[in-house]
Amino acid sequence: xxxxxxxxxxxxxxxxxxxxxxxxxxxxxxxxxxxxxxxxxxxxxxxxxxxxxxxxxxxxxxxxxxxxxxxxxxxxxxxxxxxxxxxxxxxxxxxxxxxx
Numbered sequence: 001x002x003x004x005x006x007x008x009x010x011x012x013x014x015x016x017x018x019x020x021x022x023x024x025x026x027x028x029x030x031x032x033x034x035x036x037x038x039x040x041x042x043x044x045x046x047x048x049x050x051x052x053x054x055x056x057x058x059x060x061x062x063x064x065x066x067x068x069x070x071x072x073x074x075x076x077x078x079x080x081x082x083x084x085x086x087x088x089x090x091x092x093x094x095x096x097x098x099x100x
Contacts, residue, residue, distance in 0.1 A: 062076050 063080060067077060
């Protein structure tokens with residue numbers, strides 16, 4: 001009876017040690033994955049900023065092209081001017097409504 005209990009405890013101890021080892025390995029993997037996730041988030045944010053900058057630069061280049069007389073971008077220029085005029089009109093209207 002006693003040897004059977006010792007054997008059971010020995011088996012349990014081995015299982016516990018094995019589980020503890022697996023837990024440590026998984027904890028290490030989790031830490032590595034967390035670090036990699038943070039790096040990827042930073043890279044994503046940087047690429048997104050670059051993309052936004054390039055989109056803005058592209059928009060400006062099209063606008064400059066339209067200003068310089070490029071026929072392809074005349075419609076873009078007209079639309080841009082119309083948006084600016086509408087924005088100015090809204091500002092004037094708001095100033096008038098505020099009594100200034």
